[in-house]
Amino acid sequence: MRKYLTLQKDYTIKLQSQITRYSSPKYVYVPVSKEDPLLCKKEVLKEEKLTNFVVSPVSGTITGSKYCMDVNGNLVSCLSILNNYQENFFHRTAALKDLRKVPLEKYIIDLEEHLCFDIARKLRKVNQNSVLILNVVEDEPYVANEIFINKEYTNDILSVLDIMREKLMVCKTMIVVKNNDRENIVSLEDKLGTYTEMELCLVPDYYLIGQEPFLSEYFQIREECILFTPSELLTIMKVVQKKRYETEVIFTVSGNGIKNPQIMEAKVGTLVSDIFADCIKIPKESKVSYVFNGLMKGKTGILEHLIVTKDLKSILVMKEECLEELECISCGKCVSVCPVSCNPKRVYDKGDLKDASRCIQCGLCSYVCPSHINLRKYLKGEKNDGRTS
Ligand code: SF4
Numbered sequence: 599m600r601k602y603l604t605l606q607k608d609y610t611i612k613l614q615s616q617i618t619r620y621s622s623p624k625y626v627y628v629p630v631s632k633e634d635p636l637l638c639k640k641e642v643l644k645e646e647k648l649t650n651f652v653v654s655p656v657s658g659t660i661t662g663s664k665y666c667m668d669v670n671g672n673l674v675s676c677l678s679i680l681n682n683y684q685e686n687f688f689h690r691t692a693a694l695k696d697l698r699k700v701p702l703e704k705y706i707i708d709l710e711e712h713l714c715f716d717i718a719r720k721l722r723k724v725n726q727n728s729v730l731i732l733n734v735v736e737d738e739p740y741v742a743n744e745i746f747i748n749k750e751y752t753n754d755i756l757s758v759l760d761i762m763r764e765k766l767m768v769c770k771t772m773i774v775v776k777n778n779d780r781e782n783i784v785s786l787e788d789k790l791g792t793y794t795e796m797e798l799c800l801v802p803d804y805y806l807i808g809q810e811p812f813l814s815e816y817f818q819i820r821e822e823c824i825l826f827t828p829s830e831l832l833t834i835m836k837v838v839q840k841k842r843y844e845t846e847v848i849f850t851v852s853g854n855g856i857k858n859p860q861i862m863e864a865k866v867g868t869l870v871s872d873i874f875a876d877c878i879k880i881p882k883e884s885k886v887s888y889v890f891n892g893l894m895k896g897k898t899g900i901l902e903h904l905i906v907t908k909d910l911k912s913i914l915v916m917k918e919e920c921l922e923e924l925e926c927i928s929c930g931k932c933v934s935v936c937p938v939s940c941n942p943k944r945v946y947d948k949g950d951l952k953d954a955s956r957c958i959q960c961g962l963c964s965y966v967c968p969s970h971i972n973l974r975k976y977l978k979g980e981k982n983d984g985r986t987s
């Protein structure tokens with residue numbers, strides 16, 4: 599049995615109860631690769647394909663190009679599009695499809711055509727021996743995207759899950775929720791009466807429990823588990839039923855450095871600094887740092903030139919603490935906590951990366967280290983330049 603750990607959290611950090619929609623940026627900046635042919639077309643429509651893998655999130659005018667930053671800290675070349683606020687779509691909205699009547703192969707084709715390759719890949723993998731899991735668990739502290747999405751769209755999500763269950767002919771369908779997520783538990787219990795083939799399964803607030811293989815081991819499932827998040831099921835609905843592209847992203851803005859933690863929805867390509875200027879309150883006197891995509895697994899960075907991309911999950915604004923890295927005191931905590939039996943201390947002491955291939959970059963060793971050593975970076979083979987958690 600794996601070792602599970604409950605992370606200590608600051609329960610004074612509370613999210614606003616509604617998703618904030620930031621839907622009218624003046625400009626969006628759409629990443630295009632340098633090899634893409636220069637677009638001479640000036641006017642674009644919403645969801646118009648700009649290159650093979652990029653659609654416009656707004657209707658408006660291409661005004662030039664600019665370098666922006668993605669959530670991984672990479673500078674990316676982007677087209678600047680001036681929003682005309684008309685939301686004129688490239689495709690006329692087709693009649694809504696009855697999802698139950700669409701063959702599974704068509705789901706996969708539609709998802710691939712709409713650039714949702716990961717979801718299409720998962721659908722291809724499912725077979726009659728698979729366990730289908732709706733995963734409403736967020737592992738990272740203070741991140742709650744899927745929890746909010748499930749709460750807001752429970753009916754749609756259950757309906758798509760039921761259709762998937764029928765189409766994929768899986769052996770079992772589970773909905774996994776943390777046992778401290780009262781609102782989703784109540785909402786799901788209320789609605790599951792009509793979906794008798796689905797089982798609501800509660801898990802403790804353990805770090806990593808939302809990940810395969812931790813989840814399958816916790817429930818002792820031997821069959822292959824295919825996990826879908828609430829947002830992935832909504833995407834299936836949007837793409838297959840409505841033929842829409844994903845042009846909005848939902849992410850958490852939270853942390854002890856802001857006054858109003860919240861879940862945000864914004865268009866791909868929106869400048870994060872615009873969102874912060876309009877919606878996020880940081881006390882003037884505060885010195886804060888920004889952590890992207892999770893305290894445990896994410897990395898620190900700056901807001902300047904950062905744009906919303908599909909892989910943006912969270913921005914945590916944390917009061918700066920003086921966590922000076924101290925000498926290793928050989929306490930062994932990092933070794934005992936590792937869920938995949940790596941020896942982070944050996945990697946740190948000797949630079950021996952033999953163990954590193956097993957590392958899943960969960961960040962637990964850095965989290966428990968009393969000397970504030972960023973062991974995760976050593977495991978990545980990177981030079982240490984400061985902790986993220
Ligand atoms: S980051 Fe890697 S070495 Fe550290 S606890 Fe997680 S898996 Fe183990």
Ligand code: SF4
Nearest residue numbers: 926927929930932967
């Ligand atoms: S947890 Fe930190 S102090 Fe303890 S053995 Fe590991 S590296 Fe050294």
